[in-house]
Amino acid sequence: MNWQSISKNVDGLRNRGTDLQKRIRGLRRRLTLLLAVVGPGLITSNVDNDAGGISVYTQAGAQYGYALLWSLIPMTIALYVTEEMCARMGVVTGKGLSDLIREEFGFRSTFFVMVTGFFVDLANVVAEFAGIAAAMQIFHVSKYISVPVAAVLVWVLVLRGTYRQVEVIFLAACVLYLSYVVSAIFAKPDWLEAARHTAIPSLHFNAGYLVMLTGLVGTTIAPWQFFYLQAGFVEKKVSVRQYPQARADVLIGSISCMVIVFFIIVCTAATLYASGQRNITDAAEAAKALVPLAGKWAGTLFAFGLLNASLFAASILPLSTAHVICEGLGFEAGIDNKFSEAPIFYWLYTILIAAGAGIVLLPNAPLWKILIFSQVGNGIWLPVVVIFILLLVNRRDLMGEYVNTLTFNIVAWVTAIAMIALTLVLTYTAIFPGSVPAPP
Amino acid sequence: MQLYATELMGAETYDDQGNFVGRVREFFIEPADQPNRVACFLLSRGRFQPLIARHDQVAIVGPGTMRLNCSERALALYQPNEGWLAVRKDLLDQQIIDTKGRKVVRVNDVDLTEIRSNGNVELRLTHVDVGLPGAVRRLLQGVVSPSMVRKLQRKLPQRTIRWEFVNLIEPDPLRRVKLRITHEKLEDLHPADLAEMMESLSPAERQGIIASLDEETAGSVLAELDQRLTTQIVEKMDPEKAADILEEMEPDAAADLLAELPKETSEELLDEMPGQEAEDVRELLAFDPSTAGGMMNTDFVFIGETATREEVLEWMRTQDLNFDQLDTVVLLDTAAQFSGIVTVAKLLLSAPEQELFGLKLEPLLSVRAGADESDVFELFDKYNLRTLTVVDEHQRPIGTIAVDDVVSRLVAK
Numbered sequence: 001m002n003w004q005s006i007s008k009n010v011d012g013l014r015n016r017g018t019d020l021q022k023r024i025r026g027l028r029r030r031l032t033l034l035l036a037v038v039g040p041g042l043i044t045s046n047v048d049n050d051a052g053g054i055s056v057y058t059q060a061g062a063q064y065g066y067a068l069l070w071s072l073i074p075m076t077i078a079l080y081v082t083e084e085m086c087a088r089m090g091v092v093t094g095k096g097l098s099d100l101i102r103e104e105f106g107f108r109s110t111f112f113v114m115v116t117g118f119f120v121d122l123a124n125v126v127a128e129f130a131g132i133a134a135a136m137q138i139f140h141v142s143k144y145i146s147v148p149v150a151a152v153l154v155w156v157l158v159l160r161g162t163y164r165q166v167e168v169i170f171l172a173a174c175v176l177y178l179s180y181v182v183s184a185i186f187a188k189p190d191w192l193e194a195a196r197h198t199a200i201p202s203l204h205f206n207a208g209y210l211v212m213l214t215g216l217v218g219t220t221i222a223p224w225q226f227f228y229l230q231a232g233f234v235e236k237k238v239s240v241r242q243y244p245q246a247r248a249d250v251l252i253g254s255i256s257c258m259v260i261v262f263f264i265i266v267c268t269a270a271t272l273y274a275s276g277q278r279n280i281t282d283a284a285e286a287a288k289a290l291v292p293l294a295g296k297w298a299g300t301l302f303a304f305g306l307l308n309a310s311l312f313a314a315s316i317l318p319l320s321t322a323h324v325i326c327e328g329l330g331f332e333a334g335i336d337n338k339f340s341e342a343p344i345f346y347w348l349y350t351i352l353i354a355a356g357a358g359i360v361l362l363p364n365a366p367l368w369k370i371l372i373f374s375q376v377g378n379g380i381w382l383p384v385v386v387i388f389i390l391l392l393v394n395r396r397d398l399m400g401e402y403v404n405t406l407t408f409n410i411v412a413w414v415t416a417i418a419m420i421a422l423t424l425v426l427t428y429t430a431i432f433p434g435s436v437p438a439p440p
Numbered sequence: 441m442q443l444y445a446t447e448l449m450g451a452e453t454y455d456d457q458g459n460f461v462g463r464v465r466e467f468f469i470e471p472a473d474q475p476n477r478v479a480c481f482l483l484s485r486g487r488f489q490p491l492i493a494r495h496d497q498v499a500i501v502g503p504g505t506m507r508l509n510c511s512e513r514a515l516a517l518y519q520p521n522e523g524w525l526a527v528r529k530d531l532l533d534q535q536i537i538d539t540k541g542r543k544v545v546r547v548n549d550v551d552l553t554e555i556r557s558n559g560n561v562e563l564r565l566t567h568v569d570v571g572l573p574g575a576v577r578r579l580l581q582g583v584v585s586p587s588m589v590r591k592l593q594r595k596l597p598q599r600t601i602r603w604e605f606v607n608l609i610e611p612d613p614l615r616r617v618k619l620r621i622t623h624e625k626l627e628d629l630h631p632a633d634l635a636e637m638m639e640s641l642s643p644a645e646r647q648g649i650i651a652s653l654d655e656e657t658a659g660s661v662l663a664e665l666d667q668r669l670t671t672q673i674v675e676k677m678d679p680e681k682a683a684d685i686l687e688e689m690e691p692d693a694a695a696d697l698l699a700e701l702p703k704e705t706s707e708e709l710l711d712e713m714p715g716q717e718a719e720d721v722r723e724l725l726a727f728d729p730s731t732a733g734g735m736m737n738t739d740f741v742f743i744g745e746t747a748t749r750e751e752v753l754e755w756m757r758t759q760d761l762n763f764d765q766l767d768t769v770v771l772l773d774t775a776a777q778f779s780g781i782v783t784v785a786k787l788l789l790s791a792p793e794q795e796l797f798g799l800k801l802e803p804l805l806s807v808r809a810g811a812d813e814s815d816v817f818e819l820f821d822k823y824n825l826r827t828l829t830v831v832d833e834h835q836r837p838i839g840t841i842a843v844d845d846v847v848s849r850l851v852a853k
Contacts, residue, residue, distance in 0.1 A: 094642030102533050107548065107578035110533075239643060239672045330546035330570065 039167050040232025041087060041246070043316070044225045045079060045253030046174045049260050050313035051131025052124070052371065053219040054306055057261050058286040060212050061268030063278050066190075066197035069265060071213055072258045073198065075220055078415045080254040082386065085393045085404070085412065086226045087246045090233035092402045097230045097385075098328030100392050110328045113384065118348075120377030121224055121321040125356030126370045128317065131310030133360055134284035138303040144361065151357035154315040155350065158335055166335065173312040177260045179301040184263040186298035189270030198262070211429050218426040220261070221419060222378050223385040228320035231327070235334065240402075267302065318352035379427035383420040390416060443563065445527050445550035446577040447503035447586055453483050453493070455508045461515070462491060464506060468524035469565065471620040476603050478527075478552065478563040481506070482518055491515040496560050503586035509559055523618040527565075530608070532578075535641065536568065537607040539625040542633045544640045548574030551600060568606055571599025611644035616652065623652045631660035639666060647676055650685075659688035662697060671700045674709075683712030690765075691717070692737040692845065695724035724839075732816050733809035735849065736830040736839030737765075745771040745779045745797040749790050768827045770837050771796055777835040778806050781827065806831045809838060813849065820846050 049057075060068045086097060093100060102110040129147050136146035158166060204210075229250075238246050268286055272278065277289055284306065291299035319335070322345050326333035332342035339346050359370065390412060396403050404412060451464040462483035470479035481493045492515060499509035508515075525531070531547050538545050549569040555562045569577075573593035580589050607625050610616045626634055626649065638646045638661070650658050650673055662670050662685065674682050674697065686694045686709060698706040698721065706725075710718045720738050727733030741761060743752055752769070766784060773779040780800035790799055806829040807816060819828060820843060830839045 094644070102546070106533055107575065111575075111579055237666065237668045237672070239668075241672075241675075329575065330548065 039171060039236065039249065040090075040229050041083065041249035041251070041253035042174055042256065043167070043170045043253070044083065044229040044232065045250075045257035046177060046260070047228075047313050047316050048079075048220050048222060048225060048257055049177065049264075049309055050124075050128055050219075050317075051134075051306065051310040052127045052374065053261075054131075054264060054309055056212075056215045056219045057264040058268050058272075060216055061265040062272040062286065064209060064212060065269040065273040066194050066266070067202055067204070067209075068213060068216065069194060069197040069262065070199070070201040071216055072262055072265075075217060075261075076254050076258040077411075078217070078419060079221060079257065080251055081408075081412050081415050082221065082226065082389070082419075083229055083250045083254060084247055085389055086230040087233055087250045088243065088402055089389070089393055089399070090230040091238050091240055091243050091246050092399055094234055094237075096234050096324070096327045097227045097389070097392075098324045100398070101388055102328050102330075104392060104395070104398070105388070113381075113388070114325045114328050116377070116381050116384075117224065117227075117321060118325060118352075120374065120381050121317055122352055122355060123370050123374035123377055124222070124224070125314060125317050125352055126359045127374050128310045128314035129357045129360040130371070131284075131306055132314065135287075135303050135307035135310060138284055138287050138299075147357050147360050150311060150314065151353050154311070154318075155353050157315060158319055158349065159339070159346070161335065170312065170316065173308055174256070176308040177256075177305065179305040179308070180260055180263045180267065183298045183301040183305065184267035184270070186295055186301070187267045187270040189266045194262075194266050194269070211425070214422045214426040214429070216261075217419060217422045218375060218379060220257070221382070223381045224317065224320055224324070226385055226389060227324040228316065231320070231323055243402075264305075267298070271298075314353075314356070318349050318356070321352055322346070322348035376427045376431060379423035382423050383416075386416045386419065441502075441554050442566075443501065443503065443552045443554065444569070444574075444577055445532065445552065446574075446581045447589075448501070448506070448552070449528060450582065451501070451504050451506045453481075453506040453508065455512045456499070456510055459512065461485070461508065461512050465490065466526050466528045467563075468521075468526055470524055472523055472618075475620070476565045478565065479524070483515070490518040492518045495562050498560055498562075501554065501561055501563065503590075522615055525608075525619055530610075531568070535609060535645075536601075537609060537626065537637060538570075538601045538605060539607050539629065540605040541601065542629060542637065544637045545570040545601070549577055565603050567600035567602055569598075569600050572596040573598060609641065609645045609648065611642075611648040613648065613651065616648065621652075623649060627653060627657045631657065632664045635661050635664035635666075639669065643672060643676075646673060651677070651681070655684045655688045658685045659693075663689055663693040667696075667700055670697055674701065675705060679705075679708055679712055683709050686721070687713050687717050690737055691720040691724055691739055692735070692839075694721050695734075696729070699725060699729055727809060730813050731809065732807045732811040732813065732828075732830050732841060733839070735813060735816060735845050736809070736841045737845070738839045739765075740770055740829075740837070740840040741766060742770040742772055742837055743796060745773055745795070745800075747796055748792065749787055749794045749796070750792040752787065752796065765842060768801075768840070769796075770829050770840065771800065772837065778829055778831050778837045780804050781829060805829070806835075806837070807841075808833070816841060817846060817850065 089095075089097065089100065095103075098110065098114065101113060129150065132150045133143035133147050137143060157169065161169070233246055272286060272289055284303065287299050287303035287306065289299075323333045325331075325348055326342065326345045331344040333345040334342065337345070390404075390409075393399060393412075394404050394409065445467075448464055448467065453461045453464060455461050462485040464481050465484040466482040467478050468480050468482070469475070469477065473479060477495060479495055481498070483491045483493055485491065491512070493506075493508055494516075497508050497510050497514065498506060500507040527550055531550060533547065535544050535546050537543075547568045547570060550565060551567040551569060552563045553566050555564060573596045576593045576596060577589055580592065584592075605625075607623065608619070608621050610619060610621050634649075634657075638649060641649070646669065650661065653661065662673065665673075677685075686697070689697070694717075698709065701709070710722060713721070724734070724736070724738060727736075729735075741756070743755075747755075768781045768783050769787070770781050771779040779797065782796055782799045783801060786799050786801075787796075803823070805819060805823060805825070807819065809830050809832055816828065819825060826843045828841045829837050830841060832838050
């Protein structure tokens with residue numbers, strides 16, 4: 001080998017080095033740009049995995065094993081498509097969803113959307129506090145201690161914090177969802193089997209299976225999340241130029257949400273389904289049943305995940321609801337205001353938490369009925385909200401060049417109609433539980 | 441008598457013979473003609489083309505009904521007009537600026553008052569309703585009878601804004617001209633209030649407001665606004681206009697703003713600015729934002745220490761100085777090095793022949809341009825300063841840091 005070829009090699013290496021450096025620098029720049037925007041999408045999607053959601057995923061895994069895993073991919077798409085429209089509206093118009101509904105559809109429509117929203121969300125808040133109570137009972141803490149403490153904690157967090165601080169805490173809560181991943185690894189599942197079921201759909205036309213499928217969709221896509229997501233981007237003052245980053249945030253959120261669902265289902269499928277304990281009805285019960293099957297840690301982490309999810313959702317739901325109502329009806333809103341500047345906002349927020357926690361503490365609270373009501377309410381409210389979103393996002397005077405393209409519209413309407421149909425089925429079965437045969 | 445826009449929407453309209461003509465769907469104000477008079481009503485007639493009833497064609501108007509003083513044939517067909525302010529479309533449910541209460545609010549309803557003149561009635565817009573009564577009317581209109589609605593909302597607390605204090609927000613500049621929307625009223629507000637209101641608007645609306653303010657006000661508002669918004673606004677603005685605004689800003693505020701912009705944009709803007717101003721800003725931009733140099737303002741008054749009070753005041757009178765911010769003057773010795781500062785109050789109270797070096801404020805404090813911002817905060821805290829002089833490596837003063845710069849830095853942390 002002569003000198004020339006060596007020096008050529010060195011040059012080549014050096015070029016590759018600088019090229020790599022340049023690429024790393026570009027990557028770092030893009031990452032900084034993304035980090036400035038990331039938050040609303042990630043938080044919203046993860047909050048979907050709340051107490052009610054985790055119960056449904058647990059049941060899905062316990063009753064049908066890996067058989068429902070394939071539905072996660074279409075669900076990711078549905079979640080992304082609907083959330084992306086809200087993110088786009090938020091960054092393009094700089095207005096919240098309830099603002100836009102008010103400006104384009106008038107006072108009365110807004111009022112009814114807001115009032116329904118209040119009661120549906122209240123039922124959801126009750127469900128979250130019930131989740132906290134159930135999770136803490138596994139750690140041998142009475143609900144008469146855990147629920148009031150949680151309520152005060154949540155209330156103070158928002159009252160004392162700024163938007164930025166609260167967002168950081170919420171993002172940290174997103175990371176804690178990883179406890180389900182660990183829990184699933186402890187359960188020693190058949191990964192190959194899980195992967196196969198994820199990639200290849202297996203449709204069974206028995207009623208119980210279809211209802212469970214519907215339940216998965218219904219709990220994962222909740223109507224209030226669209227308001228929260230859009231408000232998040234508006235409050236962060238994300239501009240149109242940052243739209244690609246906002247879209248990435250929504251995509252990361254949708255995927256990470258579904259990854260967690262995947263691990264919850266895998267965990268319960270590998271343990272409860274495999275050992276024949278298939279009539280598990282909620283997440284706390286599952287956490288207890290996991291201990292003899294996958295070890296103490298798996299159970300503890302599962303319960304911890306439920307606690308984190310419930311606490312997380314219990315702080316976001318009241319906040320989002322109060323925000324949406326005030327925005328739509330023209331009251332001051334936002335946690336960067338002081339109590340005296342936005343009294344109605346803070347009162348709504350307080351009432352939601354106090355009532356939500358209070359109902360759980362009632363000795364003979366009809367929790368079961370409230371859970372059903374929250375599901376039915378979501379089901380009825382969802383079509384209305386999704387149709388509003390689709391009408392708004394297609395308005396050229398609002399969205400300019402950012403209106404839906406034809407392809408996107410087809411995907412969005414198909415998603416919307418499928419979601420609406422599925423949630424209506426869910427609502428029907430929730431009102432008439434006798435119409436569904438018991439699982440095998 | 442008082443009427444509400446909600447009561448008029450959907451009103452059944454009859455002509456002078458008592459024949460049904462149509463229902464009121466919308467009514468318009470023609471700001472070019474009269475700022476508060478309802479100029480015409482849009483009457484919809486199902487599948488027929490809608491008609492327009494001019495204000496002088498209306499004989500009687502009341503909740504839910506309207507009567508014309510002419511026949512249906514005298515009415516013109518409706519043609520959209522950009523110069524008309526549509527009450528339902530442009531006002532109801534939209535955000536407006538309450539210039540008196542200094543707030544952005546959403547309109548629930550519009551209050552009208554009738555003025556009768558020979559043979560017709562005119563409606564004048566008096567207030568916009570942003571409170572509960574308006575909300576109740578909107579909710580119940582058409583569900584229960586108008587008299588019932590009136591009875592229900594009477595006991596509720598009123599929240600209305602007089603029409604004179606209402607500032608409409610219209611992002612489209614052409615429409616703004618046609619509707620005669622000026623932002624003169626906004627220019628009287630404090631820039632900090634205006635900045636706070638703008639934060640609750642959409643980007644297009646913010647852009648519209650900044651574009652229509654005079655450069656000086658626009659500059660002060662930009663200086664008060666959230667950094668993220670400032671950059672968004674300036675980037676979208678016509679560079680020439682942006683440079684005009686930057687020119688009106690304090691050099692330190694302008695430098696802070698430019699430092700956040702992409703390199704090419706800030707260079708382009710600096711090139712548009714006149715030489716001296718651009719030079720000042722460029723010098724400031726060279727400093728790291730987290731140092732004393734990055735905090736200072738190069739607009740300051742410096743005077744030779746041997747000057748007398750009388751000479752100084754005489755000289756200051758002839759200068760075009762920004763007196764809002766002036767509370768100290770910096771003294772230079774014969775080598776043009778920093779010698780001390782004198783407060784304006786002390787200057788005013790001293791004898792006419794008093795030389796300035798006798799009035800120096802103790803202790804003699806200054807800070808190097810490269811000093812970290814935390815050192816600056818410490819000095820301000822320790823000595824309760826209001827201004828601090830920044831010097832270069834030759835002890836020559838190059839700028840001053842005022843206490844408000846320190847406060848806004850600390851709040852931003």
